[in-house]
Amino acid sequence: MTEQTYEQTQNDHDEVTYCAVHPDRETGLRCNRCGRYMCAQCAVQTPVGYRCRECVREVDNKFFTGTLADSVVAFAVAAAVAAVGGFLLIQLRITGILLLMIFAAIPAGGALAQGIFRAVGKRRGRYTAQIAAAGVLIGAAGVTFLTGGFRSIGLWVFAGIVAALVYGRFRLN
Ligand SMILES: [Zn+2]
Numbered sequence: 001m002t003e004q005t006y007e008q009t010q011n012d013h014d015e016v017t018y019c020a021v022h023p024d025r026e027t028g029l030r031c032n033r034c035g036r037y038m039c040a041q042c043a044v045q046t047p048v049g050y051r052c053r054e055c056v057r058e059v060d061n062k063f064f065t066g067t068l069a070d071s072v073v074a075f076a077v078a079a080a081v082a083a084v085g086g087f088l089l090i091q092l093r094i095t096g097i098l099l100l101m102i103f104a105a106i107p108a109g110g111a112l113a114q115g116i117f118r119a120v121g122k123r124r125g126r127y128t129a130q131i132a133a134a135g136v137l138i139g140a141a142g143v144t145f146l147t148g149g150f151r152s153i154g155l156w157v158f159a160g161i162v163a164a165l166v167y168g169r170f171r172l173n
């Protein structure tokens with residue numbers, strides 16, 4: 001403890017406090033869970049007020065109950081559905097109709113997101129959103145590669161929207 005902070009602890013009503021992580025940054029803001037002082041950079045705004053990064057992480061760990069197997073399932077379902085769906089779209093020769101691709105992608109993405117969510121027992125993993133979205137894109141990439149439909153912008157627009165919706169489903173409640 002430096003002389004300066006020692007003096008401050010002696011003087012309660014005029015106390016100058018510093019961030020627990022950055023001792024050179026003055027702050028009066030405290031984590032509402034553990035009470036430590038934190039600077040603007042360390043504070044995380046949550047629905048229940050400002051908290052430090054460690055507390056946010058701890059609460060997240062209780063929230064994210066997904067297992068490694070869930071990630072594998074999420075990826076496999078996403079990639080398989082995207083591959084089969086992409087194949088059908090190419091076979092139907094409708095990927096050139098961009099507007100149709102955009103409108104069709106929204107319910108398709110919602111349905112796939114819900115399907116994946118059920119497949120993983122409605123558990124969320126810290127990275128399930130990213131893994132499932134990557135599955136969609138990789139599945140779509142695989143089918144465009146195999147069918148030679150790589151130049152189909154419509155299919156990529158479709159896959160992009162579906163991937164974004166799947167991502168959003170796992171990020172939000
Ligand atoms: Zn805290």
Ligand SMILES: [Zn+2]
Pocket residue numbers: 019020021022025038039040041042
């Ligand atoms: Zn800080």
